[in-house]
Amino acid sequence: MLENLFVGTADWLRSLLGGIGFLPTEIAESIVLLVKLVAVLVFILVNALWLVYMERKVAAFMQARIGPNRVGPWGLLQTTCDIGKLISKEIIIPKKADKVVFLLAPVLIFLPPLMVFAVLPLGKNMAALDLNIGVFYLLAIASLSTLFFFMGGWASNSKYSLLGAMRTVAQMVSYELPLVLSLLGVIMIVGSLNMSDIIAAQEHTWLIFTQPIAFLIFFIAAVAETNRCPFDLVEGESEIINGPYTEYGGMGFAMFFLAEYANIMVVCAMATIMFLGGWHAPFGLTFIPSWVWFFIKMYVLIFIVMQFRWTYPRIRIDQLMGFGWKVLVPLSLANIFVTGIGMYIYRAIGW
Amino acid sequence: MLRTQEYVLNFGPQHPSTHGVFQILLTLDGERIVKAEPICGYLHRGIEKLAEARTYTQVIPYTDRMDYLAAMLQNVGYVQAVEKLMGIEVPERAEYLRVISGELSRLTSHVLATGVYALDVGGFTGFLLCFREREKMMDLLEELTGSRMTLSYARIGGVADDVTEGWLDKLNKLMDEMPGYIEEYNGLITGNEIFQARTKFVGQLTPETCINYSLSGPVLRASGVNYDLRKAKPYGIYDRFDFEVPLGTNGDCFDRFYCRVLEMEQSVRIIKQAIEQIKEIDGPVMAKVPKVLKPPKGEVYHEIESSKGIIGYYIVSDGTNKPYRLHVRRPSFINLGYLDEMLRGYLIADVVAILGSIDIVLGEVDC
Numbered sequence: 001m002l003e004n005l006f007v008g009t010a011d012w013l014r015s016l017l018g019g020i021g022f023l024p025t026e027i028a029e030s031i032v033l034l035v036k037l038v039a040v041l042v043f044i045l046v047n048a049l050w051l052v053y054m055e056r057k058v059a060a061f062m063q064a065r066i067g068p069n070r071v072g073p074w075g076l077l078q079t080t081c082d083i084g085k086l087i088s089k090e091i092i093i094p095k096k097a098d099k100v101v102f103l104l105a106p107v108l109i110f111l112p113p114l115m116v117f118a119v120l121p122l123g124k125n126m127a128a129l130d131l132n133i134g135v136f137y138l139l140a141i142a143s144l145s146t147l148f149f150f151m152g153g154w155a156s157n158s159k160y161s162l163l164g165a166m167r168t169v170a171q172m173v174s175y176e177l178p179l180v181l182s183l184l185g186v187i188m189i190v191g192s193l194n195m196s197d198i199i200a201a202q203e204h205t206w207l208i209f210t211q212p213i214a215f216l217i218f219f220i221a222a223v224a225e226t227n228r229c230p231f232d233l234v235e236g237e238s239e240i241i242n243g244p245y246t247e248y249g250g251m252g253f254a255m256f257f258l259a260e261y262a263n264i265m266v267v268c269a270m271a272t273i274m275f276l277g278g279w280h281a282p283f284g285l286t287f288i289p290s291w292v293w294f295f296i297k298m299y300v301l302i303f304i305v306m307q308f309r310w311t312y313p314r315i316r317i318d319q320l321m322g323f324g325w326k327v328l329v330p331l332s333l334a335n336i337f338v339t340g341i342g343m344y345i346y347r348a349i350g351w
Numbered sequence: 352m353l354r355t356q357e358y359v360l361n362f363g364p365q366h367p368s369t370h371g372v373f374q375i376l377l378t379l380d381g382e383r384i385v386k387a388e389p390i391c392g393y394l395h396r397g398i399e400k401l402a403e404a405r406t407y408t409q410v411i412p413y414t415d416r417m418d419y420l421a422a423m424l425q426n427v428g429y430v431q432a433v434e435k436l437m438g439i440e441v442p443e444r445a446e447y448l449r450v451i452s453g454e455l456s457r458l459t460s461h462v463l464a465t466g467v468y469a470l471d472v473g474g475f476t477g478f479l480l481c482f483r484e485r486e487k488m489m490d491l492l493e494e495l496t497g498s499r500m501t502l503s504y505a506r507i508g509g510v511a512d513d514v515t516e517g518w519l520d521k522l523n524k525l526m527d528e529m530p531g532y533i534e535e536y537n538g539l540i541t542g543n544e545i546f547q548a549r550t551k552f553v554g555q556l557t558p559e560t561c562i563n564y565s566l567s568g569p570v571l572r573a574s575g576v577n578y579d580l581r582k583a584k585p586y587g588i589y590d591r592f593d594f595e596v597p598l599g600t601n602g603d604c605f606d607r608f609y610c611r612v613l614e615m616e617q618s619v620r621i622i623k624q625a626i627e628q629i630k631e632i633d634g635p636v637m638a639k640v641p642k643v644l645k646p647p648k649g650e651v652y653h654e655i656e657s658s659k660g661i662i663g664y665y666i667v668s669d670g671t672n673k674p675y676r677l678h679v680r681r682p683s684f685i686n687l688g689y690l691d692e693m694l695r696g697y698l699i700a701d702v703v704a705i706l707g708s709i710d711i712v713l714g715e716v717d718c
Contacts, residue, residue, distance in 0.1 A: 160360075
């Protein structure tokens with residue numbers, strides 16, 4: 001019953017629209033798709049709000065504090081309040097800023113996570129769109145956010161913002177490469193770019209066991225991609241104040257802030273699908289719905305990312321680039337090589 | 352036409368990691384520093400001039416406002432200078448209380464420096480972890496002096512008041528726990544691979560440079576120069592305690608940071624010995640000094656080891672009840688003297704690391 005909660009709702013909607021009779025099937029289908037995408041949007045926003053709260057609680061517990069506990073039960077409404085406050089603030093545009101780009105950047109920043117989530121299978125048969133070249137699409141879209149960070153940093157016309165923007169580009173370009181290369185091993189084993197196929201291939205063995213190094217590389221690169229500590233140079237507040245968002249106030253800032261969490265969700269969801277078996281239940285615990293499993297796995301990864309942030313200091317820019325190009329890229333290339341040889345031997349033996 | 356150019360970045364005075372209102376005009380080539388011009392004075396209050404219109408006792412609260420993180424050490428330096436000028440003998444018990452509260456002040460300052468340094472290189476948890484212990488010490492200081500930061504506990508001729516009952520036991524308990532806490536800092540901050548990569552061999556100072564530029568405190572000792580006034584020229588009763596002077600070898604940011612951590616352990620040792628010894632001593636905490644202090648004509652210079660380095664008080668008396676001139680040698684200010692050369696060639700991230708490792712307090716820099 002719970003397993004098919006969302007799939008069933010979609011089917012019910014489809015049959016309802018079909019029952020009206022005079023609607024052509026194409027229009028009915030697009031309405032269903034629209035509803036799905038809106039659901040994805042709501043899902044991302046609610047999760048981002050929750051993640052801000054969760055981050056603050058995790059941080060508090062790690063730092064021997066209590067954390068937000070005033071607004072609502074256990075401070076649950078804290079982020080909602082914060083966002084409410086930020087919405088009510090005046091939008092301040094710096095005098096010499098490029099107005100259009102400056103305002104466009106925080107609007108567009110939510111686009112990549114939204115587009116990525118449209119194709120992610122969040123449970124059994126639960127992808128809003130099941131793309132044939134899902135992984136390819138996903139990697140192409142996920143790296144788009146670099147552009148919006150750079151837009152914000154450039155348009156602010158502030159030196160701190162520009163420094164942050166330059167760091168974003170340098171960091172994301174160098175970490176995109178190991179990220180993509182680490183996924184190649186997975187794609188080689190599965191032999192498909194379709195995410196449903198990748199998940200189906202992990203029914204018995206999760207790919208983290210066959211591709212452990214790829215998982216590590218992917219995870220490190222993903223943390224760097226999302227500008228999280230210890231790779232949070234982009235917004236390193238003790239060096240360049242807040243990087244590209246320095247000049248943003250009110251909702252503009254809030255959008256960047258929430259987008260950071262949306263991006264974390266994206267990479268953790270990606271890691272779940274590629275390496276942790278997606279929505280497959282471990283140990284045959286299938287009585288728990290598949291989408292719940294997906295969330296559990298995703299949140300475990302997010303929790304680990306949060307622990308990184310509250311444990312490690314920040315790495316320096318030259319060390320960051322050195323680590324990316326001298327360690328992660330060669331390692332991921334070696335991983336592809338080893339995977340190739342392993343597959344060849346595998347087939348030669350005829351297992 | 353492609354060309355590169357240097358640009359000027361205004362680092363501060365409103366910047367989260369200048370530890371106050373300090374400004375550095377950085378000339379940058381990309382992220383690399385070509386030239387750094389420190390600008391101070393945003394917190395200048397003219398304490399030295401103000402002192403000329405105050406009686407000798409009234410100057411004490413002003414000294415709090417210099418290095419407000421280790422106020423007791425500032426107090427002690429000043430009152431000892433006046434006592435030296437007037438030839439006042441301080442009662443034993445008061446001397447011990449000065450050592451205890453002074454070392455406790457040094458501990459709060461060093462704990463904060465440790466935490467803030469973690470924050471400077473990006474680790475937020477280390478910062479709040481250190482605040483936890485600092486809070487406990489502040490509570491103790493508050494119980495002793497009635498104030499958390501601006502203590503004004505020392506008086507010319509002794510200290511303001513004796514300890515309350517049970518205070519020494521509470522302090523002893525905290526000092527017993529302190530090594531465990533320091534172990535925690537080492538686990539979270541000092542031992543961290545990224546932290547070491549960020550701080551080792553950054554902003555190195557040779558012993559010669561340190562001496563030439565008159566740098567002092569942990570900054571000097573991290574370069575391997577064994578000069579701690581508590582050992583070199585013991586003032587007060589510091590010759591009665593058994594402690595070591597931790598030294599660094601490389602003179603880099605990591606050594607400066609780690610020197611402070613090791614100094615905390617030594618401060619704990621001193622406090623524990625002082626608690627043992629003070630229990631045997633009874634008596635007043637104030638010497639018999641006249642109500643109106645009129646030091647004889649003359650001048651005096653007295654220096655002590657503050658948490659940031661050597662703080663020296665130069666007082667000129669013209670025989671009236673107000674100092675004719677007061678000058679303070681502020682370690683934070685003098686330690687900044689080599690900043691420009693130290694920063695050149697490093698990245699922006701290192702500016703924060705180097706500035707944090709010097710451990711300045713703006714109240715003292717600008718006085």
